[in-house]
Amino acid sequence: MSPDNPRRRRRGLPAGPVRTARRLGEVRRAQLVTTYGVGAMIAVENESFLVRGVDSWDVSEAPLVIEPRLSRKLGVKAFRLPPAPDPDRATDGVRAVRFPVMYSCPECRLLQPFRKFNPPTGKAECSTCQESLVPSRFVMACTHGHLEDFPFWKWVHRGTRSTGTGACGGELTFHADGSTASLRAVRIACGCGAEEVSMEGAFRRQALKDLGIRCGGRRPWLKDAPAEACDESPRTLQRGSSSVWFPVMHSALSIPPWSEGVDRITARVYDKLKDEDPAFIRRYVQVENVLAHHPQYTPDEVVACVQRMRAQETEQRDDADVQEAGGEVDARTDLYRGEYDSLCKPHPEREDAGDQEFVCEPPVAPIDALRTSHGVEQVMLLKRLREVRALQSFRRVEEPSPADGPKRRGAISLEEPDWLPAFEVSGEGVFLRLDEERLRAWEEDAGVEARAERIRHNHERLLRERIGPSGKPVPTSQAAPRFVLLHTLAHVLINEWSLDGGYPAAALRERLYAEEGMAGVLVYTATSDSAGSLGGIVAQGNPDRLDATLRAAMQRARWCSNDPLCMEAEASGADGLNLAACHACLLLPETSCENNNILLDRATLIGTPDLRVPGFFGG
The missing domain is CATH 1.10.10 (Arc Repressor Mutant, subunit A)
Structure with a gap:
């Protein structure tokens, strides 16, 4: 039996034993692919952990996920559903390592590695003050996926002659008085007498490089991983920032x-x-x-x-x-x-449809009105579909882009894996195919092409910056008029159907078919259980209802609460990769958009107020 907890007695709470064994936080299997995958940090109570590589997972009982088309494209034999925790087994299947290593005590304000606090039975508690420890709010990462603790000692001793961490013999202390929300209120000091400094300026792009701090090439999520040579400049990030981990995912529909x-x-x-x-x-x-x-x-x-x-x-x-x-x-x-x-x-439902994962049928009613009024050439109702989503790698600091090479993606295991973590989604959807002849005539308009060129120019500039002087050719931007139109159409449909179909916008997802010879958009449910196929979205594909939906969507697209600034913007969004698109009109939850809410423009739907740029669905 462990000794009583004096802190509980001091607060008037009944004394109790400190548990010698604890089960860390449990997450859903799908989250181990989308949110808390390999290399991502997960907060558990007052502690922080880093999900380890798949080569340390116990997948002996993890179910296989079969999707031949996707596995061939990703060069793996199969996919596996992340293992579920089992209370009767000694291991949880998915392992994690403590990160960041630096913790602070709110009572004595010491800032040091977790192990130096000598926490009893491994709990995140200061052995001197019996106060719960707090993991460091700051980490250091680079665009090649490496991750380290923030170099507090070097930050405090900048400008001094001390060369090695801890060479002065002093102890670091951490103080955040909460007087302001700025980093100026977060102060670090050293017992050696060095001047106390704030964290202000730590997030500047060149802040760490200017201090001579280089990336150490560390990969703490991979057990026994050697440090890699890295010439990228490290950046300071908040531990809970989304920039710490961007999943690189691939998906495929199961088709006949x-x-x-x-x-x-x-x-x-x-x-x-x-x-x-x-x-x-x-x-x-x-x-x-x-x-x-x-x-x-x-x-x-x-x-x-x-x-x-x-x-x-x-x-x-x-x-x-x-x-x-x-x-x-x-x-x-x-x-x-x-x-x-x-x-x-058409792929109609068979009588022996027990194993049928793809049911795709046209609506019973004719779609003549949709062709005439909206240029919709075909509507297909997906009454049953299955999608497999797999985690291949991840990025840090910057979102994934077509310009990424292997060096810019974090490894999910030390050796090249022959399987990847994945999960499957069952659902339903509606597929729209636009009139190719009408679409081609619209996208050849000079005004339409000019607006798309502005987005494309900004996109290719960003891709060029990310590639750097490597000599690798710059990928062609997707920002052609056809792609921007279909992407914007998908967003307005999701917004409308989230109101009429019974699903929140975050439960709907887009899939764009905008390459040469394709002109379609699929909107489908994105739930990982049978609730994704209850018929709410398929019902929206009824021609009469779809006609009303498109009319309402175009009417809504004509006005944004940020107009005229939104419609007249020369560039908007991250890196100027949108035109007339903002949170008040087009942007969706990140789970719904397969393109990170970029390459959008309302003008492709309804045109510009000055009529110089026609909209595909009318001015």
């Missing part, structure tokens, strides 16, 4: 034929059969009863499916070789092309 029938069955055993001859495959199928619950298929069909998947895998390796040699292979475009083709074709 991979989502059903013998392809779906074969995908689960493909890794065991991909290098075997037909005779072995037939024997394996029979011995392992692979088709026990699917008597409609034969071993020969499994053989043919394995051979087809093997050919696709070879093609993928060839694409990778071309990309390494300097060619351009866009995995996203390839994935989206297959989805777009499937969305444009």
